[in-house]
Amino acid sequence: MARTMKLRIFRGNSKDGGLQDVSVEANEGEVILDVIHRVQAEQIGDLAVRWNCKAGKCGSCSVEINGKPRLACMTQVASFDEAETVTITPLRAFPVIKDLVTDVSFNYKKAMEVRAYEPPADLKPGEARMQQIDVERSQEFRKCIECFLCQNTCHVIRDHEENKKSFAGPRFFIRLAELDMHPLDTLRNRKQSAQEEHGLGMCNITKCCTEVCPEHIRITDNAIIPMKERVVDVKYDPLRWLGSVIRKREGIN
């Protein structure tokens, strides 16, 4: 059951650009990425869109559809009314390269700033023993496909370019939480690092990141809030505070 779909697609680059109206055929069961590809094949040969697996597993085709951060490959054409004009624009939090493709290198820079997993020095291959229940907490965060929709929607950086320097964003808060909860990671200061080096404190828990996550990772509830709570725990618990001061004075820590 073919239908006509009216699209308004951003065309342009970092210097200038605007929305272009196109009409394109859409078939039953198709997703937005299918119709973008049809526009590419039949009307605008050089329309730029980033994509890869077309199965919601690689997180490449992140765009904004009617202003909402979505994966183009997981957004059904049928979810829009035929009379509606659907607007497709590049991710707003990152600089446009061309059309729907943005420069997401910010995220790779932040990835480099999160100190890597550090296993016990004496861990021999094949000797690790962990219970399923203990790995599951980190496994939830390792479902992340790095689509960066959470980064894009987070208003700490979406509307505040100046915050990018000191704020790693939700994707890297779940990375830190994953390492914090990883049964074998030996770096025990992940929470403090989230707070002091990666700007966890700037997050005010509006849960926008959780809402857009295509993997349904409970970013706010399971990663950000527990880390904030534990940071508070360590920082403001008078006994722990006293303990840390004493240890420091004795040169133990």
Add this chain to the structure above:
Amino acid sequence: MSNQLERYKYDVVIIGAGGAGLRAAVEAREAGLSVAIVCKSLFGKAHTVMAEGGVAASMGNVNESDNWMVHFRDTMRGGKFLNNYRMAELHAKEAPERVWELEVWGALFDRTKEGKISQRNFGGHEYPRLAHVGDRTGLELIRTMQQRIVALQQKDGRDHGDAEKFIKVFAEVTITEILKENGKVSGAYGYRRENGEEIMFEAPAVILATGGAGKTFKITSNSWEGTGDGHALALKAGGHLIDMEFFQFHPTGMVWPPSVRGLLVTESVRGDGGVLTNSEGKRFMFDYIPDVFKDKYADNEAEADRWYTDQANNRRPPELLPRDEVARAINSEIKAGRGTEHGGVYLDVSKRLPADVIKKKLPSMWHQFYELAGVDITKEAMEVGPTCHYVMGGAWVEPDTAAVIDVPGLFAAGECAGGMHGSNRLGGNSLSDLLVFGRRAGLGAVEYVKSNGANPVTDGSVVAAAAKIEAPFNNPGSENPYALHHELQETAHNLVGIIRTKAELEEAIAKIADLRARAKNIGVSGGRQFNPGFHLTFDLDNMLLIAEAAAKSALIREESRGGHTREDFPKMSPTWRQVNNITTWNGSSIAVEQKHLPDLTKELFGLFDIHELEKYMTSDELSQSRGGSN
């Protein structure tokens, strides 16, 4: 052009950032070399991410009887004894270490009750052997490798003040040519996809780790990146491809809706109890157990069902036959008119497992069907059919070093290398393959660079490589690259697909030659900046080579084996088993030569029951090998 060209010097350039490429990079860096990782997508998006079921390694965590010899036997059986035995041996021996090493680097596999890495059943594997993370094992593997690269970079940052001093990732770069001077590799040339600007890497060693070529076919589980780039680069550099007739059609791809046709439905669905039925409700796989597997697979439902709880005393369900067998069976059922509404068969796990277990064991399958097809797999059956999934053929390499034969300095690992899987790959053997041979390619390159040193690129090579990239923009031609790609996919699918005949293959070869001629007239619209039409022009050139190599090799091989089925030669032939098809490119067409497959060593020969080998080998071979001296 050369005065403004972006140029780099490295010890090793790795093309492809999937599991094989990243594993090679780790090995080369740890040996002290500088490494450029070049990939067409963003870092971490490679097709490895799509692997679902798991990584095969005989750790014996679930069944202690497992060991490398059993894994080796299963791999050879799965490949119908056309595998390069040495590759299959190295793979089976080294896979456990490679999996354990991932754990040391932070991977979190699902666990057994004792806290070890859990292992699941899969087609063709005698014991539960696949280490896994739900059905997203590939994501875990790629993320672990990606994070391992970052860890090494961070260390370089601490030790040398520059995190990218020894490993740098060049994302969204396409390599169009392997550069050579004096008959040896000197580097690689290509363009940045973002702006079309050219980029040159000077390096004495290049590792191809570009993955598959599924995009040559219409229905495929491969992403756009699977355009056979490494295969084509190896051919154009003077290397050869081996056994390109063997493509794996995975039995279970989605068939509906059309936009996701071909998308993979993991074999774990069957490993975890899913059964295949036709439109008449019949569990048809019992009718398709080949003679060579009769003693290992149950011929009745009662025994097949008992196997899930008692594997010691029952034979396996026939749904878990190697992929080629299941794909052909499904194809036959559909052709016989017993297919579903949308041209597939039913795969049902809802009657076998409770909903919460399905969601836990197969979360991405549940998600995929629910979001893309509106099907709840905990309540209803899936519709599935064969999809082009994997190419067994690939660059012809030395087994131990992954060196591409006849091209000094060039290496290949993972799906773009051939030989390891013979005529058919077992599920789970791909992830282990790319770890084992990714590492070996890294080691091979290290040894090569240490004994050969730099091989500077000359200006002439740069000018020639640049001219090729400029060509489509100067072409006034009217051919559209998208339309040509579509025609190529139709041709490959209809004429070089699951079931082949002489007449159809000849027709395919003629059509591919015609498409190649028309591809010379591709005119590209728009500029160089992120222009997919321009990108496809280069990818298409590679896929034309793949299609030609596949069709010509398939025409020559007059037998049916694994991922190559000839309607006019339906049986396996012991004499063809001794033959590898070796393809070479002379600049205008593909030539195919026959080479004798290396003989099994006496030690490996002794791992098999002689009566099993009788099903595959000639009597001459059997008597020679039994008395062999190696």
